Amino acid sequence: MSAIKLLPGIYWVGAVDWNVRAFHGHTYNTKRGTTYNSYLIVDEKIALVDTVYGPFSDQLLKNIAEIVPLEKIDYVISNHGETDHSGSLAAIKKACPKAKHYGTAKAKESLQKMYYLDLDFTVVKSGDKLSLGKKTLTFLEAPMLHWPDSMFTYVIEDALLLSNDAFGQHYASSERFDDEIEMEALMEEAEAYYANILWPFSPLVLKKIEEVVAMKLPIKMIAPSHGIIWRKDPMKIVNAYVEWAKNTTRKKVVIAYETMWKATEKMAYKIADGLISEGVDVKLYDVSVVEHTGIIREMLYAKGFIIGSSTHGNGMLPHAAMFLDFLKCMKPKGRIGAAFGSYGWAGGAVKSIEKILTETGVELIQSGLGLQFTPNTEEEKKCYEFGKEFAKRL
Numbered sequence: 597m598s599a600i601k602l603l604p605g606i607y608w609v610g611a612v613d614w615n616v617r618a619f620h621g622h623t624y625n626t627k628r629g630t631t632y633n634s635y636l637i638v639d640e641k642i643a644l645v646d647t648v649y650g651p652f653s654d655q656l657l658k659n660i661a662e663i664v665p666l667e668k669i670d671y672v673i674s675n676h677g678e679t680d681h682s683g684s685l686a687a688i689k690k691a692c693p694k695a696k697h698y699g700t701a702k703a704k705e706s707l708q709k710m711y712y713l714d715l716d717f718t719v720v721k722s723g724d725k726l727s728l729g730k731k732t733l734t735f736l737e738a739p740m741l742h743w744p745d746s747m748f749t750y751v752i753e754d755a756l757l758l759s760n761d762a763f764g765q766h767y768a769s770s771e772r773f774d775d776e777i778e779m780e781a782l783m784e785e786a787e788a789y790y791a792n793i794l795w796p797f798s799p800l801v802l803k804k805i806e807e808v809v810a811m812k813l814p815i816k817m818i819a820p821s822h823g824i825i826w827r828k829d830p831m832k833i834v835n836a837y838v839e840w841a842k843n844t845t846r847k848k849v850v851i852a853y854e855t856m857w858k859a860t861e862k863m864a865y866k867i868a869d870g871l872i873s874e875g876v877d878v879k880l881y882d883v884s885v886v887e888h889t890g891i892i893r894e895m896l897y898a899k900g901f902i903i904g905s906s907t908h909g910n911g912m913l914p915h916a917a918m919f920l921d922f923l924k925c926m927k928p929k930g931r932i933g934a935a936f937g938s939y940g941w942a943g944g945a946v947k948s949i950e951k952i953l954t955e956t957g958v959e960l961i962q963s964g965l966g967l968q969f970t971p972n973t974e975e976e977k978k979c980y981e982f983g984k985e986f987a988k989r990l
């Protein structure tokens with residue numbers, strides 16, 4: 597894609613990655629691909645805010661060159677050091693050797709250790725300003741949104757917030773703005789992004805939003821470093837972040853399980869029936885089949901997590917273990933849970949699940965349900981009652 601004008605003198609010069617499906621080391625299924633958004637601000641001085649993932653360097657250089665000769669770039673701002681935004685720094689340094697680089701102290705540290713580029717780097721802090729002539733950039737540190745080095749760049753005269761990862765979505769498209777795209781799909785991706793990347797940092801998200809609100813900065817546009825730019829209604833995504841960060845839950849339960857010979861699955865369906873009979877919104881997933889990114893998104897609003905696995909080697913099956921390990925990293929707050937599963941000659945999965953749910957901070961509200969081999973009619977009823985009992989505690 598070619599460069600796209602956001603505002604007078606401000607351009608998107610990034611890259612669209614249509615085919616990426618595994619992000620962050622296969623922890624994130626990017627089912628709609630993603631974009632790496634880089635922004636060029638042309639004034640008396642010229643600034644580039646963030647670069648793109650290394651394999652897309654040529655696209656970045658081509659897009660910049662459509663607007664200005666590459667060697668004219670004066671400043672390169674790194675809002676965040678992660679490779680998807682900094683992977684073209686070597687190419688930029690080669691093309692723009694006189695450019696001065698800006699970022700937080702942590703960004704400087706991480707970029708040095710990743711690329712060894714000997715950049716002419718100025719460390720900035722919240723409130724520091726950089727004049728480009730008529731336009732002024734001001735920086736706002738945003739540690740742990742989602743790395744220690746993260747910051748936002750705000751273009752004062754345009755009320756434009758370049759928020760890097762925050763407010764982004766993994767969404768490849770030929771459109772660049774929220775008024776050009778189907779809103780339901782956009783919000784689904786924004787929610788998946790929050791649940792899988794920012795959920796553990798929710799208290800910091802709230803604090804940062806409160807801080808920005810207190811600064812009374814007008815915000816006419818939010819341009820993140822992934823996906824669609826919010827220009828029609830930038831507060832829509834800010835308000836959504838506030839709701840997600842507040843850890844609001846509903847009368848909803850996610851049942852996530854892995855089954856060896858379908859007995860655990862049979863249990864899962866009966867537990868679901870018990871929950872549904874009490875009017876609970878239930879989502880049920882076999883974690884060996886369904887991509888985990890979407891399940892984690894569903895968990896964002898769920899008050900209850902019921903996790904199951906067949907026993908294998910006195911523990912749980914591997915996809916269930918992998919799923920719970922990731923869930924633990926999301927640090928969900930205020931959730932209730934329970935475990936279930938079928939076993940053959942010796943149990944173990946239920947205990948293993950309960951241990952990791954406890955470590956995750958999920959309150960176990962009833963004893964786990966382990967059943968030998970395939971549940972009979974009486975045992976199926978037990979599963980149903982297990983679901984009903986859980987529903988009453990929601």
Ligand code: FEO
Pocket residue numbers: 676678679680681742743761821822
């Ligand atoms: Fe934290 Fe999009 O990189």
